[in-house]
Amino acid sequence: MSKPTLHYFDVSGRGELSKLICAVGGIEIDIVEYPFQANGASVADKLKAGKLESAHTTAATKMGMEGCGLPILVHGDLKICQSAAVQDYFCAIGPNYPKVTPAQKAVDDMFEGYFEDIMGLAAGVILSGGDAANVPIFMSKVLTHLSKYINSDGFVNGYDTPSKADLVILVLTQALIPFGATLGEGAEACYGKFPEAVALGERAAAYPAVAEWLKNDLCNLKKPPKAARE
Numbered sequence: 001m002s003k004p005t006l007h008y009f010d011v012s013g014r015g016e017l018s019k020l021i022c023a024v025g026g027i028e029i030d031i032v033e034y035p036f037q038a039n040g041a042s043v044a045d046k047l048k049a050g051k052l053e054s055a056h057t058t059a060a061t062k063m064g065m066e067g068c069g070l071p072i073l074v075h076g077d078l079k080i081c082q083s084a085a086v087q088d089y090f091c092a093i094g095p096n097y098p099k100v101t102p103a104q105k106a107v108d109d110m111f112e113g114y115f116e117d118i119m120g121l122a123a124g125v126i127l128s129g130g131d132a133a134n135v136p137i138f139m140s141k142v143l144t145h146l147s148k149y150i151n152s153d154g155f156v157n158g159y160d161t162p163s164k165a166d167l168v169i170l171v172l173t174q175a176l177i178p179f180g181a182t183l184g185e186g187a188e189a190c191y192g193k194f195p196e197a198v199a200l201g202e203r204a205a206a207y208p209a210v211a212e213w214l215k216n217d218l219c220n221l222k223k224p225p226k227a228a229r230e
């Protein structure tokens with residue numbers, strides 16, 4: 001079968017976690033990038049703003065995925081959207097991804113669920129005029145809870161290899177869009193309260209396959225949208 005193709009914007013957002021999972025799992029993917037353009041973060045905001053005509057909506061329609069947000073994954077006959085579905089598919093097919101038990105997967109999924117919650121909040125600040133003051137409050141709430149599952153060394157599920165939980169923490173503590181950008185000058189104070197989470201993000205970033213990915217031109221973890229790059 002041909003390589004999976006991941007369609008996403010030219011920012012970290014919801015796409016980077018899938019790319020990190022592929023790096024850990026040893027999956028080669030093709031990536032198609034679109035200029036970061038959206039008419040809101042929540043379903044309510046998108047419905048209020050009305051239909052968006054853009055490169056990604058046109059491409060989605062051409063793929064038979066009209067009205068679907070990104071990421072979109074195409075692999076052979078499989079064509080899906082929804083980031084959690086895409087992420088889990090990559091976890092399942094990656095030969096090097098840790099073989100997590102149901103309990104370990106449940107922990108991973110909990111991290112992923114919080115990631116989606118705070119993604120919606122922080123993206124809403126960038127896209128729909130949401131209140132940036134809420135981001136450090138909710139980031140602190142999320143990291144307070146997730147830190148209970150973080151050890152002072154190693155990865156959350158106890159493998160030598162990071163799984164979804166560790167990669168979520170890497171993105172939560174290091175991504176520019178939407179977290180660094182919305183925390184702004186308050187980022188240091190916010191993350192400073194969670195040294196174990198920050199250290200886990202750094203451990204995950206230092207894992208060889210991840211470290212290699214972070215050097216890839218298509219890694220957007222710390223980059224602004226292409227239009228804003230020099």
Ligand SMILES: N[C@@H](CCC(=O)N[C@@H](CS)C(=O)NCC(=O)O)C(=O)O
Pocket residue numbers: 013014015037038039041046052057068069070071081082083084116
């Ligand atoms: N619940 C969906 C949300 C998808 C979503 O809203 N994606 C954003 C980018 S992160 C998007 O494509 N926005 C533009 C649009 O919906 O056209 C998921 O987890 O994938």
